Amino acid sequence: MNNEELNLPTSYEQAFNELQKIVSEIEQGDITIDLLLPKVQRAAELIKYCRDKLRNTEEEVSKIIKQLEDGSDGKAE
Numbered sequence: 001m002n003n004e005e006l007n008l009p010t011s012y013e014q015a016f017n018e019l020q021k022i023v024s025e026i027e028q029g030d031i032t033i034d035l036l037l038p039k040v041q042r043a044a045e046l047i048k049y050c051r052d053k054l055r056n057t058e059e060e061v062s063k064i065i066k067q068l069e070d071g072s073d074g075k076a077e
Contacts, residue, residue: 009046015049015050016050018042019043022046026040
């Protein structure tokens with residue numbers, strides 16, 4: 001299954017924007033009690049997606065920095 005089939009965002013920015021919209025709706029009281037639970041569940045999915053994306057990006061950046069500090073480019077010759 002791909003992200004679209006799982007209804008996951010395709011980018012961090014998309015997830016963050018959707019999360020901001022949900023938070024705004026909740027803060028403004030624009031959500032009925034019937035929609036509150038699914039919105040909170042969706043927000044939890046988006047938070048997990050963003051957290052995972054940030055963690056993975058941080059790990060990749062750390063690898064690149066380590067390679068630069070070690071004087072290698074990470075490519076096999």
